[in-house]
Amino acid sequence: MSNVVPRSVRTMLSAISWPVYILLYTPLALVALYSFAPAPNQTGHSLHAYSVLFADGDVGAALRRSLILAFGSAIVSTSLGTLLGYGLCRFRAPNARGIAANLPSLIIYTPIIMPSLVFGISELIFFNFVHSTTGLLNAGLGTMVIAHITFQVPYVALTVFARLAGLDPNLFEASHDLYADGIKSFFYLTVPVVRPAIIGGFLLGITLSIDDFTISFFTSGPGSVTLPIYIYGAIARKGISPEINALGTLMIAVIIVLAVAHFFINRHRERASQLPV
Amino acid sequence: MFFRKRTALLGFFLMSASSLPQTAVQTESRARAFRLWITAGPGLFWIILFLLIPSAVLLGIGFLSSNDYGSPVMPITSQPFQQVAGFSMLGWDDGNIIIFLRSLEQAGIATVVTALLAYPLVFFIMTRPESVRPLLMLFIVLPSWTNQVVRTYAWLELLGPNAPLTWVAHALHIVPPDLGIAPGSFAVTTGLAYNYLPYMIVPLYASAERLDWTLVEAGRDLYASGFKLFWHTVFPQTIPGLLSGIIFVAIPAFGDYVVPQLLGGDRALMIGSLIANQFTETPDWPYGAALTIIMLVFTAAGLIAFRILSRRLGGSGEATI
Numbered sequence: 001m002s003n004v005v006p007r008s009v010r011t012m013l014s015a016i017s018w019p020v021y022i023l024l025y026t027p028l029a030l031v032a033l034y035s036f037a038p039a040p041n042q043t044g045h046s047l048h049a050y051s052v053l054f055a056d057g058d059v060g061a062a063l064r065r066s067l068i069l070a071f072g073s074a075i076v077s078t079s080l081g082t083l084l085g086y087g088l089c090r091f092r093a094p095n096a097r098g099i100a101a102n103l104p105s106l107i108i109y110t111p112i113i114m115p116s117l118v119f120g121i122s123e124l125i126f127f128n129f130v131h132s133t134t135g136l137l138n139a140g141l142g143t144m145v146i147a148h149i150t151f152q153v154p155y156v157a158l159t160v161f162a163r164l165a166g167l168d169p170n171l172f173e174a175s176h177d178l179y180a181d182g183i184k185s186f187f188y189l190t191v192p193v194v195r196p197a198i199i200g201g202f203l204l205g206i207t208l209s210i211d212d213f214t215i216s217f218f219t220s221g222p223g224s225v226t227l228p229i230y231i232y233g234a235i236a237r238k239g240i241s242p243e244i245n246a247l248g249t250l251m252i253a254v255i256i257v258l259a260v261a262h263f264f265i266n267r268h269r270e271r272a273s274q275l276p277v
Numbered sequence: 278m279f280f281r282k283r284t285a286l287l288g289f290f291l292m293s294a295s296s297l298p299q300t301a302v303q304t305e306s307r308a309r310a311f312r313l314w315i316t317a318g319p320g321l322f323w324i325i326l327f328l329l330i331p332s333a334v335l336l337g338i339g340f341l342s343s344n345d346y347g348s349p350v351m352p353i354t355s356q357p358f359q360q361v362a363g364f365s366m367l368g369w370d371d372g373n374i375i376i377f378l379r380s381l382e383q384a385g386i387a388t389v390v391t392a393l394l395a396y397p398l399v400f401f402i403m404t405r406p407e408s409v410r411p412l413l414m415l416f417i418v419l420p421s422w423t424n425q426v427v428r429t430y431a432w433l434e435l436l437g438p439n440a441p442l443t444w445v446a447h448a449l450h451i452v453p454p455d456l457g458i459a460p461g462s463f464a465v466t467t468g469l470a471y472n473y474l475p476y477m478i479v480p481l482y483a484s485a486e487r488l489d490w491t492l493v494e495a496g497r498d499l500y501a502s503g504f505k506l507f508w509h510t511v512f513p514q515t516i517p518g519l520l521s522g523i524i525f526v527a528i529p530a531f532g533d534y535v536v537p538q539l540l541g542g543d544r545a546l547m548i549g550s551l552i553a554n555q556f557t558e559t560p561d562w563p564y565g566a567a568l569t570i571i572m573l574v575f576t577a578a579g580l581i582a583f584r585i586l587s588r589r590l591g592g593s594g595e596a597t598i
Binding site: 005010012013014016017020021024025026027028030031034080081083084086087088090091092104107108110111113114115116117118119121122123124125126129146147149150153154157182207210211212213214217218227228231232235240244248251252255256259260263267 | 309310312313315316317318319320321323324325327328329330331332334335338394397398400401402404411412415416417419420421422423424425426427428430431432433434435437471474528529531532533534535539549552553556562565566569572573576580
């Protein structure tokens with residue numbers, strides 16, 4: 001195809017695109033740059049903000065909660081989502097039509113389509129209502145985990161479904177012919193085959209959880225401040241400080257390192273699996 | 278008969294089985310239904326319990342009165358919706374209409390900006406060697422994996438009152454001295470476009486990858502060139518991707534909360550902040566719920582419109598649930 005695009009157009013595309021790439025990373029780079037601000041009454045660059053940050057117990061507690069939230073919700077949503085994607089791909093009546101047949105799809109797409117503000121506020125009202133009538137579901141880390149599971153399940157289900165839908169249905173026939181019952185064929189055929197999708201769904205769940213602020217904000221309680229809520233509160237109270245920039249830098253760096261590492265490991269694996277035997 | 282009706286209701290997505298005669302087919306479809314319930318049931322139940330029921334409660338609250346603390350109480354009333362339309366004890370006020378229009382405008386501008394940037398970027402990536410394309414895509418998507426709050430407040434480092442781009446704006450006399458570009462509506466547009474650019478690029482890239490380049494060559498053989506060639510051969514093939522991109526950008530941008538909150542300030546209040554205020558600073562739950570309902574109506578209208586459009590113009594052929 002590249003020979004179809006003339007040289008002048010390619011030059012123009014590059015001239016527009018490289019600045020956009022730079023612009024995408026400029027704000028993030030500035031956060032990192034300002035995190036090395038010197039300590040008060042000093043000049044030059046320093047790691048002062050980082051030492052303040054590591055000494056702050058609130059930040060440590062917020063980090064712990066963020067990790068519990070991300071991993072806890074991703075583990076549950078991966079289990080629920082994998083079963084959901086598997087069930088819909090394998091056991092849905094093949095020629096069902098109408099609203100009833102489309103209902104599962106509608107249910108799965110609601111969390112994806114619903115604006116996160118509406119999502120968060122619905123949860124806020126619901127948890128509040130349940131708490132005032134039954135005393136359960138007090139706003140805190142528990143309600144945040146529930147909300148995060150809810151928005152992750154559809155993404156895991158879609159990932160697993162897409163992988164299964166691309167498989168040869170005869171594989172399941174074959175496992176049936178070899179006397180594997182439903183449970184055996186699930187654990188010995190489905191799980192190994194869709195493992196990349198399950199891992200992908202799990203990582204996607206963690207990414208979505210780490211990325212989220214709005215839903216967390218409306219489902220959190222006074223004792224469940226996570227990192228994004230901590231940053232938001234700090235900026236609202238006293239503006240951006242070198243410590244906040246240091247925290248932001250660490251959060252950006254972790255995501256970039258993990259994503260790039262995941263990308264290259266995956267590519268390496270793909271290449272290895274394509275080698276002729 | 279009654280029993281059969283109830284089973285159909287219980288197994289609401291398996292009704293096709295209940296009309297068949299009692300045969301092996303039915304036994305098999307019963308087994309299938311049972312397995313569907315065990316596997317898909319828990320996930321669907323979770324979403325129904327923790328999202329569909331809560332949204333139904335939210336919809337209900339929009340029709341209740343509010344007490345002195347802003348909590349919903351009986352009786353049923355249309356007062357929250359009158360408040361949304363701008364009516365209060367002090368008479369009519371255009372504040373809410375302005376906020377709604379501003380949100381539509383911001384979402385619209387953000388969508389146009391992302392689309393205008395996405396086309397050159399997507400075709401730039403397409404003209405690179407196949408081995409580097411995934412890496413170039415990764416670096417487009419990467420910023421959106423960092424936390425919403427972090428990547429949004431990062432723009433204050435460029436647009437805030439004492440930041441590089443603000444100095445430029447001061448020198449050009451675009452922004453009055455002592456003020457920053459942020460907070461303000463330009464900063465909101467920038468923040469929205471930045472946040473949602475990948476959501477436009479990913480679907481566009483997917484349709485660009487499936488592009489039939491022989492059509493472009495045919496067009497060139499017919500002496501079309503430049504923009505005309507693009508418009509008649511490339512653009513029509515990217516419409517499904519563009520439409521998905523518009524949905525992915527416009528809908529979340531319209532109801533965004535973080536960007537207007539951090540970059541907008543009071544001068545650029547959007548519907549998201551207005552809704553959130555009714556549940557945090559100055560509680561009035563029924564009013565907030567009514568605002569949310571209106572926002573959902575807008576969202577649903579937009580979705581349905583684009584769904585119809587994309588059906589007419591040809592959808593994508595990917596496996597979806």
